[in-house]
Amino acid sequence: MKASVSIALIIMGALLIMTPPASDYLLQRQVTQLLARYETGNVRLAGRMSSVYRFGCWGAGILMIGVGVVGSFGRKEPVADNEKD
Numbered sequence: 001m002k003a004s005v006s007i008a009l010i011i012m013g014a015l016l017i018m019t020p021p022a023s024d025y026l027l028q029r030q031v032t033q034l035l036a037r038y039e040t041g042n043v044r045l046a047g048r049m050s051s052v053y054r055f056g057c058w059g060a061g062i063l064m065i066g067v068g069v070v071g072s073f074g075r076k077e078p079v080a081d082n083e084k085d
Helices: 001-036 051-074
Strands: none
Touching: 001 051
16 A cells, blocks of 8 residues: 555544544534523533444544554565665
8 A cells, every 4th residue: 555545544534533522522612602692501402423423433533544554564665776775
């Protein structure tokens, strides 16, 4: 596997793993801004990620990172004749 593909898989996997905590943070930030603006104590939270979606993000992210790491060990690039020592 090319190094650029491995790097892309690792980066995208990390982003998928970070999606659930980032979503929770943004939801809490939005709720606190709403509470501060309208000074109300009655807020219904309907936007939380489901646990199945959260597990899917973590699983897909871990799988992508694993494929990127394992794929980077599998193949060595051939050395051109003019680059040999």
